[in-house]
Amino acid sequence: EIVLTQSPGTLSLSPGERAVLSCRASQSVSRYLAWYQQKPGQAPRLLIYDASNRATGIPVRFSGSGSGTDFTLTISSLEPEDFAVYYCQQRLNWPPLTFGGGTRVEMK
Amino acid sequence: EVQLVESGGGLEQPGGSLTLSCAASGFTFSSYAMTWVRQAPGQGLEWVSALIGVTNNTLYADSVKGRFTISRDSSKSTLYLQMNSLRADDTAVYYCAKVLTPGGSNMHMDVWGKGTTVTVSS
Numbered sequence: 001e002i003v004l005t006q007s008p009g010t011l012s013l014s015p016g017e018r019a020v021l022s023c024r025a026s027q028s029v030s031r032y033l034a035w036y037q038q039k040p041g042q043a044p045r046l047l048i049y050d051a052s053n054r055a056t057g058i059p060v061r062f063s064g065s066g067s068g069t070d071f072t073l074t075i076s077s078l079e080p081e082d083f084a085v086y087y088c089q090q091r092l093n094w095p096p097l098t099f100g101g102g103t104r105v106e107m108k
Numbered sequence: 109e110v111q112l113v114e115s116g117g118g119l120e121q122p123g124g125s126l127t128l129s130c131a132a133s134g135f136t137f138s139s140y141a142m143t144w145v146r147q148a149p150g151q152g153l154e155w156v157s158a159l160i161g162v163t164n165n166t167l168y169a170d171s172v173k174g175r176f177t178i179s180r181d182s183s184k185s186t187l188y189l190q191m192n193s194l195r196a197d198d199t200a201v202y203y204c205a206k207v208l209t210p211g212g213s214n215m216h217m218d219v220w221g222k223g224t225t226v227t228v229s230s
Binding site (some may be wrong): 034036038042043044045046049050055056087089091094095096097098099100101102 | 214
């Protein structure tokens with residue numbers, strides 16, 4: 001099973017600041033990694049698929065990069081609605097499909 | 109509009125059974141792989157099961173294998189999750205989700221339902 005480790009656990013930032021979230025895989029997942037955003041009481045929302053492709057309707061301030069074992073989600077300038085929990089997920093080697101433990105982006 | 113609506117959650121005793129449903133609309137249901145993902149209270153996301161659209165192949169997490177069964181009725185555009193021998197650690201919000209591309213070649217999930225809550229407790 002591929003284990004995904006996200007860091008940091010919590011990121012405390014202010015609106016307008018840049019957020020950089022990390023996801024590290026226990027073995028290579030090539031570029032088959034996605035990022036999701038989840039707000040309290042809501043379902044997850046797909047932001048980025050296959051490492052760097054923005055999903056439909058996702059603002060350009062969200063970008064993904066990386067390959068192999070190290071991936072990054074960058075939010076270039078935080079908007080108030082971006083404060084949420086973010087999860088990564090791999091699809092290369094499954095079952096099981098696996099998710100990271102999440103990074104909470106909170107308002108400072 | 110592509111939409112998924114789950115139902116069937118509730119309170120069940122340990123050892124009991126529940127069947128979750130997920131009604132799909134706005135896309136060719138039979139062509140897409142579908143998944144169930146759960147989230148225990150205050151915890152992260154856990155993949156539970158998938159059904160591959162073209163082959164009807166079914167796959168499960170080890171934690172539910174032998175207890176849960178995923179199925180679909182394409183005539184009703186509905187996905188199901190039959191849950192037997194329920195345990196306390198099955199308590200979670202259960203989401204159904206559609207994968208990104210037809211055929212199951214890309215298992216990233218682009219459409220999610222709002223979820224249905226399952227509580228297993230005596």
